[in-house]
Structures are given as structure tokens and as C-alpha cells.
Amino acid sequence: xxxxxxxxxxxxxxxxxxxxxxxxxxxxxxxxxxxxxxxxxxxxxxxxxxxxxxxxxxxxxxxxxxxxxxxxxxxxxxxxxxxxxxxxxxxxxxxxxxxxxxxxxxxxxxxxxxx
Amino acid sequence: xxxxxxxxxxxxxxxxxxxxxxxxxxxxxxxxxxxxxxxxxxxxxxxxxxxxxxxxxxxxxxxxxxxxxxxxxxxxxxxxxxxxxxxxxxxxxxxxxxxxxxxxxxxxxxxxxxxxxx
Numbered sequence: 001x002x003x004x005x006x007x008x009x010x011x012x013x014x015x016x017x018x019x020x021x022x023x024x025x026x027x028x029x030x031x032x033x034x035x036x037x038x039x040x041x042x043x044x045x046x047x048x049x050x051x052x053x054x055x056x057x058x059x060x061x062x063x064x065x066x067x068x069x070x071x072x073x074x075x076x077x078x079x080x081x082x083x084x085x086x087x088x089x090x091x092x093x094x095x096x097x098x099x100x101x102x103x104x105x106x107x108x109x110x111x112x113x114x115x
Numbered sequence: 116x117x118x119x120x121x122x123x124x125x126x127x128x129x130x131x132x133x134x135x136x137x138x139x140x141x142x143x144x145x146x147x148x149x150x151x152x153x154x155x156x157x158x159x160x161x162x163x164x165x166x167x168x169x170x171x172x173x174x175x176x177x178x179x180x181x182x183x184x185x186x187x188x189x190x191x192x193x194x195x196x197x198x199x200x201x202x203x204x205x206x207x208x209x210x211x212x213x214x215x216x217x218x219x220x221x222x223x224x225x226x227x228x229x230x231x232x233x
Contacts, residue, residue, distance in 0.1 A: 004157075006157075033219075033220050035220075035221075037222075043226075044118075044224050044225065044226050044227070045158075045206070045208075045224040046224070047221050047222070050219060050220075050221065091157050091158070095220045101163075101170070102160065102163070102171055103148065103160060103163075103222065104160075105157035105158045105159075106157050107156055107157045108155075108156070108157050
């Protein structure tokens with residue numbers, strides 16, 4: 001069975017600085033999607049960035065980028081030029097492309113942005 | 116486009132009572148998910164529908180939880196009878212699941228229903 005592990009329950013970053021959130025996963029599948037979702041306090045969960053496993057190039061979305069290491073089963077999120085609005089829970093997620101196509105979420109990392 | 120709608124937003128019940136949650140996904144989205152999110156934890160999938168069929172309900176406590184998605188559109192999740200440990204936020208999400216490729220598999224989440232069982 002697939003698992004997703006986020007080993008950092010909480011992280012802090014100074015405004016305008018860069019922070020990296022870690023995620024590791026375990027799977028025997030070769031094709032899948034990985035995601036980072038953001039859940040601000042009392043607000044809806046939204047997608048931050050996605051990565052297709054078959055693509056070697058790391059995904060980027062404005063100030064957000066990932067470091068995808070398929071062999072190491074690692075998928076970290078880098079937030080550059082951190083802003084106060086980036087404060088939220090961040091969840092790493094795995095989406096199988098076979099079987100039941102299940103989504104599996106990690107336990108989350110709470111990001112605090114310090115002014 | 117309208118987002119995923121959920122109601123009610125908040126519910127407080129006593130243990131052994133029953134409760135129902137409603138979800139209306141984004142129009143045209145074939146896949147609908149119900150998650151349970153306990154405070155401080157990640158979402159746990161309870162049930163996944165593809166149109167009006169169940170794809171995965173392996174983590175649904177079937178002795179007390181039930182869900183249906185009539186006509187492949189909106190869905191209801193019911194708990195009967197509720198236990199203290201059911202206190203959580205219940206999230207509904209939907210995704211396009213376009214056949215023929217081109218699906219990004221992004222999930223769109225509703226605001227959730229916060230359930231407190233006393």
C-alpha cells in the first residue's frame with residue numbers, strides 16, 4: 001500500500017525568505033501524480049502545485065517549486081519570497097494511476113510566516 | 116464556475132444521535148470524494164464515487180456511516196449513531212476524471228462541515 005510521510009509538523013519562515021517543506025512517499029507503482037495542497041486557517045483546501053511522475057522536469061508555479069526525486073521517492077516544496085498569506089497547513093498527496101486511483105494525503109506541515 | 120458546496124457548515128449533536136451532510140460537486144465532475152479530517156491530521160478518504168458508483172469505501176465504518184450519490188451529482192453522507200470520535204471536519208471534494216486523457220487529477224474541495232459530538 002502507498003504511504004505519504006511529512007516529517008515536519010511545523011515550520012517557520014521569515015517574510016521574504018525561502019522555506020522548503022519535505023515529503024516522502026512509498027509506492028511500487030511507476031506512474032502516478034504528486035500534489036501539494038494548501039489549507040489556510042478556516043478556509044478551503046486548494047491546489048498549490050502538481051507533478052507527473054513520468055516527467056523529469058520539476059514543476060514550478062510562480063513562487064512555488066518542487067524538487068522531485070523519483071528514485072528517492074522524495075517530493076519537497078520550496079516557497080520563495082514567503083508572504084504572510086502563505087501561512088497555512090500544507091499537505092503532500094499521492095494519486096495512483098492504477099487500481100482504485102486512490103488519493104493519499106500526508107499528515108501535513110503547518111507553516112508560520114513571521115513578519 | 117461555482118465551487119463545491121457543502122451544508123451545513125457546522126453541526127453539534129449528542130452521541131448516539133444521527134446526522135447527515137450534503138455535498139454538491141462542481142458541475143460535470145464525475146468523481147466525488149468524502150474525507151474525514153480530525154484536528155491536526157491529514158484528510159482520510161471515507162468513500163469515493165465515480166458517477167453514481169462506489170469506487171472505494173474501504174475506510175468507511177459501514178456499521179455507522181453510509182453515503183449515496185444519486186444520479187451521479189450531489190451526495191449525502193450519514194452517521195448513525197454518532198460517537199465522540201466522529202468529531203471532525205468532513206470534507207467533500209470533486210474532480211473531473213475526464214475520459215480519453217487530459218485529466219490533471221486535481222481535486223476541488225468544499226468548505227467542509229465541522230461536526231462536534233458531545
